[in-house]
Amino acid sequence: MVILLNKQTTNKHPKPVGHPSANETPEKKEKPNNIHIATLNTLSLRTAEKLLELEIALGNIKWDILGMREVRRKENCIEEYDNYILYYIGETKGHYGLGFMVKKYLKKQIIEFKGISERIALLNIQLQGYKNTWAIVQIYAPTEAVDETIKDKFYNQLTTTLGTAHKNVIVMGDFNEKIGKQKHGEETVIGNHGIGTRSKNGKRIVNLALENNITILNSAFNKRNTRKWTWISPDGTYRNEIDFISNQPKFFQDVRLINNFNFNSNHRMVRAVLFHKQQKKQRKHFHQSENTCTTDTRSQYNLTTGEIDKTQEIYNIETNDIYRKNKTTKNKHTLSSKTKDHIQKRKELLKNGRNKTTLREITELSKEISRNIRQGKSNERIKCIQKHIIKTGGISKALKELKETTLWESKNSKDETRRQPILKIATDFYRKLYFTENTLKFNINLEDKTENIPSILEREVQHAIETQKK
Known part of the structure; x- marks a missing residue:
């Protein structure tokens, strides 16, 4: 089950999105630069062709950050592709494993990728318009049939991760449980639109949400029941809502399922739309000599200061939107x-x-x-x-x-996943390589020994020219 969770700053019950009498929340017109954060069980991304297939499917939907489960790639690695950054962590060969795909335009805003285990991964990122760093936690919880000690270990690790995470935190992924409908005393963590009955694992996640003051966003947005299930059994008989995204509802415009995502998985993608928040501009101080151009422009076109500022703001939004669109290039590979x-x-x-x-x-x-x-x-x-x-x-x-890819590598003995420390390690390495004085001493005998060297023959020059690569 995919759940989106978010920390609450108040104990007030979050208002459900949409009119209560409507069957489903109407889709709102999105503002430019809204950030789309999604989670998906890929079943496997072990091979290059599966990754390419996922790229093709993602080309038909809006997305900025994608959290993935069952990546099934071993090791802890960051790879840079033409259009996105791929991070994955895995410990057991052919099983489990988590990952993130982050669009390339967000590259400089990535602070850290961190693999807690093959069931918990963390992305710290600075999102446009938000002062505080966002922590996105991707999880893959044990199923009901797993031994209780493994479940206890997982939830203890998740609790520790949330305890040390940034204030703005999103928990998303496969919880492998059903939370059911809201009960008395759970108004702050479960909305009015939960479905089904609660499972044993569901009690764990509700308790976790209560302890960490986070809301399960799937239940806060009104959708038809056919648009709530996130997992289907192999024979198509059973359908359950077991994938969630959690966060503060006030930050999100919508949380919905991508019903016809063209990729082979028995889970449906859950995607949240994070509100675009315009950054506050600091007051600029200009010297008198620097105001010549502005004054000339203002007098030439008879513009007021407010009109110039408004024009500049529109220009910044449009150029940023064009930049984001142009950064996505066509795939190198041609499909038959x-x-x-x-x-x-x-x-x-x-x-x-x-x-x-x-x-x-x-x-x-x-x-x-x-x-x-x-x-x-x-x-x-x-x-x-x-x-x-x-x-x-x-x-x-x-x-x-x-x-096709460039690895983000660290020369440190301890794995480093944060961008700035990696840059510092690389800088220090090359500074030491090129600026260290050469302390080696060589004993070279410079005795003048003349030797009769014959002149170069014309046919040798001709042969050298003819054998050059053309």
């Missing part, structure tokens, strides 16, 4: 017509509803899509290498062209 047909067919199956038959077809189509993508990437790689061998006689440029 067969792969595109399979993706379109899967999209139609997802749109028509999920049952035992369609789920089986979706699974088979997804396997075929992965095979086609893998074969296509292999063919592209071979063509690229052949092209550069013919052109230059080597493969160094081909390898550079085929490179």
Whole structure:
């Protein structure tokens, strides 16, 4: 179950979004630069073709930060791609694992990626318009069938993480439990729109929410019951709401499910829309000599100071929006017509509803899509290498062209995940490398020993010219 949680600053019950008599909250027109934060169980991102398939699916929806479960990639790693930053942590080969995908335009705002365990991961980030840092906690909770000691360990780690997190904290992911409807005394953590009955694990998360004063946002927004379930059983019989996002409702415009997300998973994506908050501008102090241009402009166009400030504000918003759109480049890989047909067919199956038959077809189509993508990437790689061998006689440029990611590495003995410390470590390393005085002493005998060296022959020069690479 995906839940969005947020810390509360007051004990007041959060007002539900939308008119109480409506069946569903009407979708509001979003302001520019609203931040879309989502969570998804990917089932697996172990291979490059699965990651590419996810990229293609994400190209059709709005997103800025994506938290992922069951990434199934071992190690603790940060990789930089053309359009996004990928972080993942895993300890057990082929199981569990968490990760984040953050759009490239937010790169400089990332403060830290931190893997607590293969079930809890943390992203600290500075979001535009908010003074305080945001802590986004992605989790993958144990199921009901798991031993109680493992559950206790997980919830103890989660409680410790929330206790040391920043004030603005979002908890999201797969809680593997049902919270059910609101009960007496839970008005501050559960809204009026919960569904179903509470499970044993559900009691744990409600107690956690009460202890940390956070609200389960899925229950604070009014949606149809068909738009609440987040997990479906393999045979299509059972559907439960087990994925949540938690935070303060006042920060969010909406929390909804992406119903027809074109990616093979038995979970639906849960996405929250964080309100855009305009940054307060500090008062600027200008010297008299610097006001010449402003005065000339004002007199030339007969503008007041207020009109100039308003024009500048509109200009800043528009240029920032254009920058965000242009930063997303097209994918390097070209999909075959067969792969595109399979993706379109899967999209139609997802749109028509999920049952035992369609789920089986979706699974088979997804396997075929992965095979086609893998074969296509292999063919592209071979063509690229052949092209550069013919052109230059080597493969160094081909390898550079085929490179898709840049690793964020640390030379420290202890793993470092924060951006500024990593930059400092790299700077110190190269400063020491290039500015250390050479203390090595060499005993070199500089005796003058003349040697008769024959002149270079004309045919040698001609041979050297003819054997040069063209």
